Amino acid sequence: MVFRAASCACLLVPASANAQAAAAPGQFALKVSGYANGTVADTTSQPDAGGGGLAETEVEITPQYRTPGGTVLAFRGVANAQGLASNASSSYRLSIPEASLFVIGDFGRIEIGERAGFPQSLVGFTPSEIAFTTPGFGPESGARLDPNGRLPTSFLPRGLGSRINALTYLGYAARVYGDASPKIIYISPRSKSGFYGAVSYTPETVRPAGFNVANGATAPSGAIASSLADPRFRNVVQAAIVWNHRTELVDLSIGATYSRATADTPATSLAPLRRSDSLSGGISATFRDTVSIGISGTYDGWSRVAQPTAGGRRATRPYGIVASADYVRGPWTFGGYYQHATADSQTLIVSRDTVDVGEFGASYLLDRNHDLLGQRFHTDVKLFASVYLYRFASAASAADQLRQSGQVFLTGARFSFY
Incomplete structure (x- = not known):
């Protein structure tokens, strides 16, 4: 598939440079890219939810300069706006998710x-070293x-959605893969x-x-x-090989x-995580740019937690599979995935949460x-449609x-340019 080929290309060029002319040696260039996504949904199976x-x-703006020797020096800034209105909730957020x-x-x-x-975790260039399983029929970036x-x-x-969200990185990627806090990154050339x-x-x-510029929610x-927010971590190291x-x-x-990260506050029975150790791996294959298959898994069972959890129950060893x-035929793409994940909840009363998802x-x-x-x-x-089936147990x-x-x-529908 076309989007897979870009996963390695973005090792060497910014994502927005694929169609616009690259800077010539000794010259400046400005790359601009962006998208607009609009989605409507119906959730009538939930008594306290509905449509929305x-x-x-x-x-994304990327000014860059190419030296006479071919080295590229660049800055990337991204501005994002999102608004949600549904029977279950309403919210808006203006943010700067990336500046580097x-x-x-x-x-x-x-x-x-x-x-x-990692730059490859810009979804739209997946599968990559953090995502080997992804449906090609949805938006490539954003939600x-x-x-x-x-x-x-x-x-x-909100309660149900947050509990599912807390589980679904398991099987997809290592923990904190999407954290946008200040960091330094190195990516090697491909051998x-x-x-x-x-x-x-x-x-x-x-x-x-x-950076959060403005937000509001009901x-x-x-x-x-x-689900409570993730604890603050320090000394977060992420490493990948592909x-x-x-x-x-x-x-x-x-x-x-x-990925490895140390919790910034002492562990308690209500917040038992001391150190996160998360391992994720997978394999993907695309045949003649037409059929793509992938399988991946995540295991967080080596993480250090306070034992036992609140209520005397031993901590669950988190894991997930996807x-x-x-299948691509002309302008059409058809696909789907299955996911199973389980971990202890991040709630005041700790329970073992499990989710099965098919989309x-x-x-x-x-x-x-x-x-x-x-x-x-x-x-x-692009126009898209899907059905998301879930079964949550706690x-x-x-x-x-x-x-x-x-x-x-x-x-x-999605409109994108680069």
Whole structure:
């Protein structure tokens, strides 16, 4: 698939440089990219939910200079606006999710700033070293239909949605993969045999979602208690290694990511995590740019927690798995994924939470010429629809258990340019 090929290309060039002319040696260039997503949903299976809509837009600006020797010096700034209105909740947020400086050369890529752990984790260039399973029919960036993409759960009651969101990184990626706090990143060049690596260091997770400019929300929790925010971490290290092999028949990627972070506050029975150790790995294969399959898993069972948890129950060893497949035929993409994940809840009364998710959908690419804004930009207009099926279970004890299941029907459109 086309978006897979970009996963390795973005090791060497900014994401917005794919269609606009690159800076010539000794020259400056300005790259601009962005998107606008609009989604409507129906969740009538939930008694305390209903329909709603979510709109999101983002613009990325990347001025850069290429030295006579070919090294690229650049700055990237991203502005994002999102608004949600549904029966379950309403909210808006204006933010700067990314601001960073980077340099690219024969040595690889070095980046300093506020952004997610690796440049490849800009969803839209996946599968990558952090995401081997992803449906190709949804939005490539912003709130997404991927595992842990948080678009379907935006329309669920806040408590239920937050509990599912707290689980769904398991199987998809290593913990804190999306944290946008200040960090330094290094990505190696890809070797002739297809290997490359990446490492990042975050002193402290002070702004997990980037700079917040303005926000507001009205969101009752519903019948299920909301998940508490992740604890603040310090000395966060993320590392990845990937092997990629391409032939005319298949594009194959195998990789693993590991993250380690120390909780910034002492562990208690209500907040038992002392240190997070998260390992994720997977494999993806695309055959003749038509059929893609992937499987990945995450295991956090080596993390250090206070024992026992509140209530005397031993801590759960968190893990998750995801399997996905999609098929491309002309402007159409069809696909889906299944996910299973389990971990202790981040709530005042700790329970073992488990979620099973199945999602299936399709998309249609309207603008096959990719030139709505003129030849200087590559543009896409895509329509998409999906059904998100979930089954959530929580057990604080043998006598204290709850289960909820249902579905979210989504339809939407996406416009993007770069």
